[in-house]
Amino acid sequence: MLDIKWIRDNPKALVEALVKRSWSADDAQSTVDGLITSDEARREHVTELQTKQERRNAASKEIGNAMRSGDAALAERLKAEVGEIKTFIQNGEARERELDKALNDELSVLPNVPFDDVPVGKDEHDNVVKHIVGKLPTRPNWVKEHFEIGEALGMMDFERAAKLSGSRFTVLKSGLARMERALGQFMLDLHTTEHGYEEVIPPLMVKDDVLFGTNQLPKFEEDLFFTPHGEGRLGLIPTAEVPLTNLVREEITTHEKLPLRYTALTPCFRSEAGSAGRDTRGMLRQHQFYKVELVSITDQESSLAEHERMTQCAEEVLKRLELPFRTMTLCTGDMGFGARKTYDIEVWLPGQNAYREISSCSVCGDFQARRMDARYKDKDGKGNRFVHTLNGSGTAVGRALIAVIENYQNEDGSVTIPEVLRPYMGGREKIESK
Structure with a gap:
C-alpha cells in the first residue's frame, strides 16, 4: 500500500x-x-x-x-x-x-510505483533483455514438447487427472514423478546450503488479512481458491510468498537480524482466471503446482542490492541444470501489482521453440510492509521504519521439469537426467519407457 x-x-x-x-x-x-x-x-x-x-x-x-x-x-x-x-x-x-x-x-487497489529505471511499456513485447546465458542448441526435427514425451513414456497422464479433478491437472508417475521431487530437493539444498536462505514449512491455507498483506486481496480474489473455516474462510496459497512474507507481520524486527531470507517448497494453487485458451496442453499452466519460493526481508538501504542477489540465486538453479535462459527486465505495463521492479527469468523450451518464464524476482519496497504493519528498528535503535520485502521463484518446479524433459530429450524418446540431479535419482542417468 x-x-x-x-x-x-x-x-x-x-x-x-x-x-x-x-x-x-x-x-x-x-x-x-x-x-x-x-x-x-x-x-x-x-x-x-x-x-x-x-x-x-x-x-x-x-x-x-x-x-x-x-x-x-x-x-x-x-x-x-x-x-x-x-x-x-x-x-x-x-x-x-x-x-x-x-x-x-x-x-x-492502487499498484506500486515503478522505479525510474524500469522500462516504460504496455506488455511483454516491451520488456528488455538483461542478459542471455547459454547457447541455444540446434533444433533437430524429432524434437517434441514435454507432454508428448511424458505421455509416450507412460509417466504423464492428463486424461486420468481430468477424471479426478478436471482440466489443468496432471498425474505424474514413476521416473518423472521422482524427477519432480528431485528438482524440488535440489533447489532447496542449493538455496539453504549455498545461498543462505532458511528453510520453512509454512501453512498452505491462510487468512484474508495475510492474503491482503501480500496484495492478493482484494484485487486478485478471483485467482484464489478458498475453503470454509469456522464462520469464515481460509485461502489456499497461490505462492509461498504469502506465508513467508507475513512471518514478520505486525512485528518490529531488530536491525541486526536483517536481512531475513526464507525459502520453502510448497504446492501452490491458482484458479488461472482469465487464462482460458492459454497453454491448455501440458503442464505449463496448472491449478496445482510445486514451487520453491525465495523471500527476503531487508532494511530500506539494502533492498536493491538484495534484488540483484536474489535474481542471481534463482539463475544459479538453471546454470546448475545446464539449461539455456535469459533474464528480462519487465516493463511498467507487464510488471506485477506490488512490484517496483521485476526480473523475469525465461528458460528455453526447444519443444515450443521459445523462452518461457520460470522465475519472477521482484522488489516491493515498503508496499507490502505497510499492508502488514511490518517494521524494523533503525541502526541507532531510536526509530521504527517499514521493512522492504522481496520475493522470487527459485524456481517453479513443474516448469523446471518441463525444461529438463525438453532440453534433455533423446531421439529414442528417453530423457537424460542432468548430472546435478542424479544423486537425488538413485544414480540413474536416464528415464526410459518401462
Missing part, C-alpha cells in the same frame, strides 16, 4: 506512475484527486475530534472549579456540554473508523 502522506506531497508523481502502468491519464488524475479529497475529509474530521476532546478535558476541569466556587448553575451547564461532547466523540470515533476504512479501501 502506498503512503498517503507521499501521495499528498507528490500527486503528480503518482499520476505519472499510474500512466506508466497503462492507466489512462483521466483515470489516473481522477483517482489521485479522489484520494486527496478522501484524505482531506478524514484529516478535517480527526482535527475536529481532537478539538472536541480538548474541550471536554477543559470543561471537566471547569466543572470542578465551578463546584468548588459554589456556582451550581455553571457546573450543570458545563456537565450538559460535556455530555453533548461525549456523544459527539462516540459518534465521531465511529465516523473516523468509517473514513479510515474508506481511504484504505481506495489505497488497497
Whole structure:
C-alpha cells in the first residue's frame, strides 16, 4: 500500500506512475484527486475530534472549579456540554473508523510505483533483455514438447487427472514423478546450503488479512481458491510468498537480524482466471503446482542490492541444470501489482521453440510492509521504519521439469537426467519407457 502522506506531497508523481502502468491519464488524475479529497475529509474530521476532546478535558476541569466556587448553575451547564461532547466523540470515533476504512479501501487497489529505471511499456513485447546465458542448441526435427514425451513414456497422464479433478491437472508417475521431487530437493539444498536462505514449512491455507498483506486481496480474489473455516474462510496459497512474507507481520524486527531470507517448497494453487485458451496442453499452466519460493526481508538501504542477489540465486538453479535462459527486465505495463521492479527469468523450451518464464524476482519496497504493519528498528535503535520485502521463484518446479524433459530429450524418446540431479535419482542417468 502506498503512503498517503507521499501521495499528498507528490500527486503528480503518482499520476505519472499510474500512466506508466497503462492507466489512462483521466483515470489516473481522477483517482489521485479522489484520494486527496478522501484524505482531506478524514484529516478535517480527526482535527475536529481532537478539538472536541480538548474541550471536554477543559470543561471537566471547569466543572470542578465551578463546584468548588459554589456556582451550581455553571457546573450543570458545563456537565450538559460535556455530555453533548461525549456523544459527539462516540459518534465521531465511529465516523473516523468509517473514513479510515474508506481511504484504505481506495489505497488497497492502487499498484506500486515503478522505479525510474524500469522500462516504460504496455506488455511483454516491451520488456528488455538483461542478459542471455547459454547457447541455444540446434533444433533437430524429432524434437517434441514435454507432454508428448511424458505421455509416450507412460509417466504423464492428463486424461486420468481430468477424471479426478478436471482440466489443468496432471498425474505424474514413476521416473518423472521422482524427477519432480528431485528438482524440488535440489533447489532447496542449493538455496539453504549455498545461498543462505532458511528453510520453512509454512501453512498452505491462510487468512484474508495475510492474503491482503501480500496484495492478493482484494484485487486478485478471483485467482484464489478458498475453503470454509469456522464462520469464515481460509485461502489456499497461490505462492509461498504469502506465508513467508507475513512471518514478520505486525512485528518490529531488530536491525541486526536483517536481512531475513526464507525459502520453502510448497504446492501452490491458482484458479488461472482469465487464462482460458492459454497453454491448455501440458503442464505449463496448472491449478496445482510445486514451487520453491525465495523471500527476503531487508532494511530500506539494502533492498536493491538484495534484488540483484536474489535474481542471481534463482539463475544459479538453471546454470546448475545446464539449461539455456535469459533474464528480462519487465516493463511498467507487464510488471506485477506490488512490484517496483521485476526480473523475469525465461528458460528455453526447444519443444515450443521459445523462452518461457520460470522465475519472477521482484522488489516491493515498503508496499507490502505497510499492508502488514511490518517494521524494523533503525541502526541507532531510536526509530521504527517499514521493512522492504522481496520475493522470487527459485524456481517453479513443474516448469523446471518441463525444461529438463525438453532440453534433455533423446531421439529414442528417453530423457537424460542432468548430472546435478542424479544423486537425488538413485544414480540413474536416464528415464526410459518401462
